[in-house]
Amino acid sequence: KGDAAEGKKKAVVCGACHGTDGxxxxxxxxxxxxxxxQYLISSMNAYKNNQRSGGLSNxxxxxxxxxxxxxIKNLAAYYAGLK
Amino acid sequence: KGDAAEGKKKAVVCGACHGTDGxxxxxxxxxxxxxxxQYLISSMNAYKNNQRSGGLSNxxxxxxxxxxxxxIKNLAAYYAGLK
Structure with missing residues (x-):
């Protein structure tokens, strides 16, 4: 299960492009x-497994x-939880 | 440039999975x-050019x-415009 609080700490890196507010x-x-x-988990895994190329995927x-x-689970829980 | 009204008509198909409300x-x-x-256009093109596999991409x-x-431009304009 994802831990949103842990995800928030990890998201500092992601915030540079995706915004800390998502x-x-x-x-x-x-x-x-x-x-x-679930889609966030599936997408991050697709990038991690190099199943997504094109555009800015690199x-x-x-x-x-x-x-x-x-x-990945923590980040997904964090961003999915932002309302 | 995308035409959101045209995109809305086309989105009837997409609504089955993505919801007509997005x-x-x-x-x-x-x-x-x-x-x-811009991200919607880039993603749809990535699927169209088979640059995304894994998960439910098929x-x-x-x-x-x-x-x-x-x-693609019309659909992107439509969904991006939903607030």
Whole structure:
């Protein structure tokens, strides 16, 4: 299960592009605020497993490669919980 | 430029999974409501160009393959505009 509080600490890195409030600072990046937790997990894993290329995916592949499975669950819980 | 009104007509198909209001009916699919227009275009093109695999991407690849460039712009304008 994801721990949103832990996710919030980890999200400091993500905030640079996705905003700490989950509203992306760059229009080419997705807003994450209130996104579906399960979809967030599935997308981060897709980047981590290099199943997403094209667009700006190389930036996200690098980031996702640094995340553990628990990090991914915590981050998903954090961003999905932002209302 | 995307035409949100045209996008709304096209979105009838998308609504089955993403909700006509942009809130996904299945947790494994992303909410699209208020997502960044540029990111929506980039994602739909990534599915259309088979640059996204893994997870439930095969469903979306099939859908995206039916969309023209203008459809993609119109849909992006429609969903990005939902507040």
């Amino acid at each position: 509203i992306a600072v760059i229009p080419g990046y997705p807003n994450l605020k209130g996104q579906n937790e 930036v996200m592949q690098a980031q996702a490669s640094l995340l553990s499975e628990q990090d | 809130i996904a009916v299945i947790p494994g699919y992303p909410n699209l409501k208020g997502q960044n227009e 469903v979306m690849q099939a859908q995206a393959s039916l969309l023209s460039e203008q459809d």
